[in-house]
Amino acid sequence: MAIGPRLDIRQTQSLVMTPQLQQAIKLLQLSNFELAAFIDQELERNPLLEREEGERGLESAEPKADASDLPVLDSAPAETPLLDGMTPGSAEDGMDVDYDNTFNNDSASDAVQDESLSQWGNVSGGGGFEDGESSLDQMTAGEISLRDHLAAQVNMDIPAPADRLIALHLIEMLDEAGYLIGDLDELAEKLGCSRQHVEVVLRRVQGFDPVGVFARSLKECLGLQLAEKNRLDPAMQALLDNLELLARRDLPGLMRVCGVDAEDLAEMIGEIKALDPKPALAFDHVVAQPVTPDVLMRRTQDGAWVVELNSDTLPRVLVNTRYYSKIAGAARSKDDKTYISERFQSANWLVKSLHQRATTILKVATEIVRQQDAFFRLGVQHLRPLVLRDIATAISMHESTVSRVTSNKYIATPRGIYELKYFFTQAISSADGGDAHSAEAVRHRIKALIDAEGKSVLSDDSIVDALKAEGIDIARRTVAKYREAMNIGSSVQRRREKSLGM
Template sequence: MSLSPRLEFRQTQSLVMTPQLMQAIKLLQLSNLDLVAYVEAELERNPLLERQVEPEGERPAEMEGEGGDQLERVSDADLDPRASHASEAADGERDERVSDWLEERLETSRSAIEDRLDTTLENVYPDDAVREPTGLAPGGEAPAYSEWAGVGTGGRDDDGYNLEAFVSAETTLADHLEGQLALAVSNPVERLIGQNLIDLIDEAGYLSADLAGVAERLGAPLAQVEKVLAVVQGFDPPGIGARSLSECLAIQLKERNRYDPCMAALLSHLELLARREFTTLKRVCGVDDEDLAEMVGEIRRLNPKPGLAFGSGVIQPIVPDVFVRGGPDNWLVELNADTLPRVLVNQAYYSRVQKTTRNDREKAFLSDCMQTATWLTRSLDQRARTILKVATEIVRQQDAFLTLGVQHLRPLNLRMVADAIGMHESTVSRVTSNKYMATPRGIFEMKYFFSSSISASDGGEAHSAESVRFRIKQMIDAESPDDVLSDDTLVQRLREAGIDIARRTVAKYREAMRIPSSVQRRREKQAALSAG
């Protein structure tokens, strides 16, 4: 076999990860606050972009109707002659600003701009850095990728590393409690209740809401809400989640094993302690002077506001991206217009400035600005449409939850939503990240509505993993010392109830709920029976 050089042609297909495609993907997963910050930066950088301002009662008639919702259109001054004088003055000032700006940017070629872009794959796919994108919403057009340096992992701007970016943010009280909730509660239904309770805890650490109202809003039994609250009240710092000062102090005393009937009587009469009526307190508590002094000293060493240990950091309010309202026959889903940046492209101004360019480099720069502005407006419109489409499908899938309550949360995953709306799972995942939905039962992150499922043995509708865990716990709680259920028995009973589940899955769920094995439970129950 002889080796000889030869020339051949080969045709292949590959997916090119362009900066525009990466920018379109990144816009999908930005929260509304990050999106507003990004658009503000683009408005500052690009003279062809304008913020759409529509004062009430002054919107031109030509902009009403179907064409009024277009993001890409000329400015209001071009449509309304009354605004021409103000527009000319503003444009004259902008001409001077843009002329100076072009002078400053003459040395910045198009290739130099792209070199300055943050285009690492880690920023687009933080979970799998080398994974190829599988597409946006059908018909979506990619916007231009511009300077958004240092946003993802691996990002770096021209000034080098920002050491402050590596400093961890201050942990808030809510973050501290949510981390403990994820470890203490495995049932997603109870975790959802716990998350709502944590959201209602003020900065001092007190729960200001009525539990009956919370149970009614979530559609959950009051006993279950009280059970979850008891779990939250066991979190650090001690005393968190209390509904009154006496309950806060009682939780801390129980933590120190110093809560007895005398101390309970003292806590129920704190107003007497505030008025320093010690004689009455001694009679109520049934103690002498020495014991009362010791009890008062114990109370003074407690923290009446445990939540303040985490400081008063800046609290960002949750602004929902989608509103869900009940209609006559179905649920109405609409976008929150306040979270959607409204920008437009001033094409008339672009045409006028283009005539004043002096060389090809200025023309190329203006063309690049025009392309960036056009892609941005189209990408914002496509992002809004995609969020609305995904949110509508989630509401359709979780209709029982919205109607009947948290106990009826259906099993749902990304593939089910993606297949229903004709998108890829990665797109749905990015759309549901950092997005919130306001429903009659409260504000929830879109990812709350996703949970795993267990197949039905009879081929019927699948069961959510949460409901299966709840069944297992119910059966174990109802067992007697003489009839302790093994994992095999649990599997058998679950299959009789139409749930197809493996023994190792039952064991995994049982261990996740911190329930001991059948052997250990039998010993504990028999020991308790003998002691009784």
């Protein structure tokens, strides 16, 4: 056979992930906060993009599923308002893009001490008046931070400048819960003093308010609080030394190592539970950011569900075609023309991708609401089994697309705000051959049975029998798995807790 170069023609099929397609896929899985940050970056990067100002076109800015277009579900009971079908609006009814109307030092020298102390300023005072408009009420109404609270105690209780400097550095080593993090040896080396000196100051500041701060472990934190109450006796110290037994609820083991009976152990555990394992959380309150829903759901007067996108989370960007025409006509070099053309195509693609993202989210959310109608009407016990394939088949999309859409997306319903992924649960077969049950509904039922058990503690086998009587075919190991996932102890542990009044 001759060996030599030759030309062959071959025909193959392949999927090419263009940058535009990668961007569209990326936009699908972004949350509303991540999307807002991405849009801000694009606005800075692309001069042809601009943010839409005002409320123009707000009513038609996002697709909406109207109750008037929905077919009636056959499974809805007669006495319940019927769920109308929800068909998302077409692309023409979606986001209206108007292209025409656009627009250290290593030693503890005195100089370092003075500089470190001066940065705290007047930590015990209330601050000064500005322009004579501040009032005493305004000064006292503000919340004091943990570091200011501790620094004020340092200024009052520690007169030696070197000790104060160490104490202030220790304050900077506290985490949000009040625990001391970091290495004392490194601090001693940084300040040019001995570790013993640092530990002396540490023991002193551990007596500051709130009691328990500057602890290096949970055991030390609880011990400081018990010592303050004069309750750190040998039995209590033995309990602190064996907190892992308490976490496992090994009450016989605790009674053995502490040398107490059940009554005394119950009293000791009650004292432990009354302590504060995170003493610093009373300061520096961090306001939890509420979840902003991407989809809104409400019921009309005739009982139909209306699903629509939250207009507050929809990014509103426009392509400035006037500016594009102006700079495109003024461009002379090939590089300038290429850059302007690429920016224009990128801007158009981004706007289209945002519209497609909004439409896809609405389609998926609408189908979820349709299939989980019983949950919204009757509660979690009627949550039906659902997988990504069910939604993907119903709306003619790929499962991976549905998975991306439901990640970090939330819907506001009459029953609360839920992540879209919450409605996808595994199926548990029915004992009588009927419809399968949702795993989430079964977990809810297990918790309800345990909450209502009273003095008669139910074993896992008893729970299995109770569920089978309700038509739920479930194995004992599955009950144990669900119970442990909900941090519910075994029947033996619950019985011990009830006997000790825990």
